[in-house]
Amino acid sequence: MHQQQHAVKERLDRFVRERLEPARERASAPVRVEAWAAPGEPVSFAEAVAQEYAPVEEGHAWGRAWGTVWFRVSGTVPAEWSAGAGEVELAVDPGFVGDGAGFQVEALVFDGSGRALKAIEPKNDYVRLHLAPGASFEVYVEAAANPDVFTSGERYAPTPLGRWETAPDTPIYRLGRIAVVHRDAAVWELVQDVATARGLALELPEGSPRRAELFAALDAMVDAVHPHDVHGTAGAGREALREVLAAPAARSAHKVFAVGHAHIDSAWLWPVRETVRKCARTFANVLELMDEDPELVFACSSAQQFAWIKEHYPELYARIGERVAEGRFVPVGGMWVESDTNMPGSEAMARQFVEGKRFFLEEFGIDTREVWLPDSFGYTGALPQIARAAGAGYFLTQKLSWNEVNRYPHHSFDWEGIDGTRIFAHFPPVDTYNSKLSPQELAHTERNFADKGRENMSLVPFGFGDGGGGPTREMMAAARRAADLEGSPTVRIAPPIEFFEAAEAELASRPVWSGELYLENHRGTYASQARTKRGNRRSEALLHEAELWAATAAVRTGAAYPHELLRSAWRTVLLNQFHDILPGSSIGWVYDQAAKEYAQIEADLEPVIADAVAALGGGGADGFANSGPYEVDGVPAFGAGPRVLDGSVAVSREGGSITVDNGAIVLVLDSDGLITSLVDKATGRETVPPGERGGLLQVFTDTPRHYDAWDVDIEYRRSGRDLVAADDVAVVEDGGDRAVVRVARRFGASAITQTFTVEAGRRAVDVETAVDWHERQHMLKFAFPVDVHTSSARSEIQFGHIERATHTNTSWDEARFETCAHRWVHVAESGWGLGVANDATYGHDVTRHPRAGGGTFSVVRQTLLKSPLFPDPEADQGAHVFRTALVPGGVAEAVRAGYRLNLPLRATTAGAVAPLVRVENPAVVVETVKLAEDGSGDVVVRLYEAHGTRTEAVLDLGFAAASAVETDLLEREVERAAVQGADSGSVSLALRPFQIVTLRLTRA
């Protein structure tokens, strides 16, 4: 029997290839093609049509990498083509290389009025002309010569294609056939029938009667279609398959909710400007397909992508609006972009939702209820609470199917965040966000679904993605055929919310996953492109400062609050948190642009901060403004005043070693400039384990198996070299309230200069590491052995911290060998330990080791640089500065140090400024002070519990409040959860561990 089926398959496949597929065209006719090459960056339709065009032929070489060529195509539909036998289409092959949609040449077709008709992509290379025989037409095709960065030449080889300046300026494409064609509708439908019947048969068990009858019907189909008259006999072929394709699905068949989608990376192997055009192309495809197919529902996740279309393609945007109103073009997710979630700071993660949801509310009146992040590289344990606070109860990703080692046990479950908030989460078991709804993918979905027995439904996002493209008519045909088909899951095209509501209702008692959703892959993304990471961290801090001081000045002096400037800066920061930008996995062009944008944010916000602080003080007195939530050196939190350092610093030298004592700590550096001792005087505890040395720079070769910028493989640890030898160890400041020791080292062609700064009375050592880096595929880490015996480390994440095992007991612990932290990592033994804080570093690893004298000690390492070669061969080259603070004590000290490093005091001559708000309890941290988004002038304060403990606090107000209400992240009033009482001068609060509270304070 198997032999028989194999013979049918061979006969069928040749028949399809040689007879059916070519017969999808009944006839074709030539057209006239003329071209104009845009000299540089893309131009508008109006500008393009006004140019001089020159005739070109098939085979014409066109398009330097990243260039644009406009083709004007004109012709006449032959009069002899009979109307009704099929459709008249323009087939366009701009020079496709293989069939990878979104990673090579793409085009958008406009009619003479500038209306975007449809895109041209591999496997979707036509535009319907809606013309009768004899009619003439003229259209414009904007063809983008996007190079294939990913697969050109050797995969992952360093490529010059990632920047306009380094990419070759010679043509990279050759024009293929452009012709007007008469499509044979019956043959096309037959090809789709065969794809479903054949694909399904191959997924069924070999002995199954269903498989046998499908093969028998396919065999009969080949008999029924005459090879020399396919057009005349296609109907008979369809008839041969009609009965097997009409057999209904089993009662227990898995239920697929198919959602049209296009995962368009907002930048990746193309610059942001190309994504604007990718969105236009994809959305034009979607609208065209919706016109033809009333069943299509398309989910679109990023407010930023809608905003681009609104700005650059208003005609397209108006049509999108109509489909949104019908519920077919469905905004989902409610974030500004599909951001990374490991690295965005607390407020930025909140603002992804605030900006995204507000856009959808203002533009369409839609309050999205799901988090849609199919592709981001792991998910922070803070996300459930942030999502709920933004009004979202559902979460979707499929990225965790990329885990290298462990398989998550569920596809549908409750995900519980660090504070205990739960949301309903779904991992589509199809294991892709670019499904074609093929029988293979549908069968995989059913087989793979981990929650069978409890539940029997899943979501499948379908449509070409990554580089865009979206759903095609072939996918819709596949969905229709699988709607109710024996042997297949059932398929229903629906918006995501229908799936979430149905699945939540069916799965009454849900399994729970607690904590972060760590991705056992792409661990290098916490470090690649360090300059962009610094730009992100710095911009987040500047936005915090600008909002704080502008709000304070608005309340105190009546100064105007720069709403528009702040919103624009936020949107830039949020865009650059996209899951291929901030993680470091894009081409160089993207990072050159990000650097310019971060510089612009600084240029825009520094004057806002300076002007507001100046307006606030009485003037005339030198002092410092403190933008952080904790007092620093006598300067009040959120206020300004003189800085007072307590006591003095003593430096002594003995042999080659240098000892620095500031009253709170004693630091000893040896002749190599390494830390041999760091004693915390409050407790008398030594931080450095016996025989170990801290502050050690280590270099590792970093040549992952795949994906340079994305990945760190565990094998890196075998290659470590300690940078022990120093060129110079010198005390460069010694006296009064501060001592500074400078250590200079070299590695390869790179130079590293570190300064260790100890200030009077401060329980910390501040280390500044200036690196001039000229290595490639080398990772630079900064290591601190800590004399504590512990099996876990705490890392700051958004609005709290997460505890992760430092042992490797389970395969889950072992696979988590590189982790992300925000401003600090802390290891401790019953509350006392060392915090290692940073001002721009995210990648860390924490391990435990046998200790001389018994027990274990811990090693905390920061990952400073990674310098991958692909996709940006220039990644991480040049100058960097990293600031680290070593802080003995508990979590409270680490939290405080994290803010001190990231919101350093600013010198000002404004004199004293009293804070707008104040909290005494160090566990309750005011993260944000701003004016309300609605322009009402209300003061909004966002705070959270930072130590992981239940606590009470009073928020003292530096202004008179008429009312205080709790709100969600969008500043909409919600039921009280933390406020215990309020009067015009204060709000009393009770918080649970890591609770986030947003307060809206109306001024009296």
Ligand SMILES: [Zn+2]
């Ligand atoms: Zn992506």
